[in-house]
Amino acid sequence: MLTLTENASSLIKNLAEQTPVADDAGLRISTTDAESTNFTVDFTSTPEPTDKVIENAGARVFLEENAAVALDDKVLDAQVDAEGSVRFAIGAAA
Template identity: 50%
Template sequence: MLTLTETAQTIITGIVDQSDVADTGGLRISAAEGDQLNVGVAPAPTDGDQVLEAQGARVFLDDAATTALDDKVLDAAPDDAGRVTFTIAQQG
């Protein structure tokens, strides 16, 4: 199962809290073409999504993302302009 670093938890919670869907929403990760993943704020999970909750951070994963990220760790870091970059690493 995908795990989140403490930094990712904090950043995801902040992103969702600043959105219009703070009470029910989360970060949704879904499969795109090739090995790409789409990441964005969603008001609620879509039918069939796996819901991951960690320290108040909620992540919704579609089936393909669940499979692709099963043994991964999601981290996040803001750059100098305040944009967030998410990185995925293998679980140790």
């Protein structure tokens, strides 16, 4: 299962709180193919019925079925750059 670093959890939670979609909003990650490394990332108010939901320290991540397969043994990290842009990174689980 995808795991979140402390930074990723904190940033996702903070961004969700600033997004006017819903109180239980989350970051949704999707892809067209389980073998793909091209992901679409959006904030949404609720997961799709087939999404896998990951919750960590108040952060919610919704994984579309293909993304859940592709990210099963990965770690999601996040950082804010000097311009204030959030950058997500995916790495191998330790």
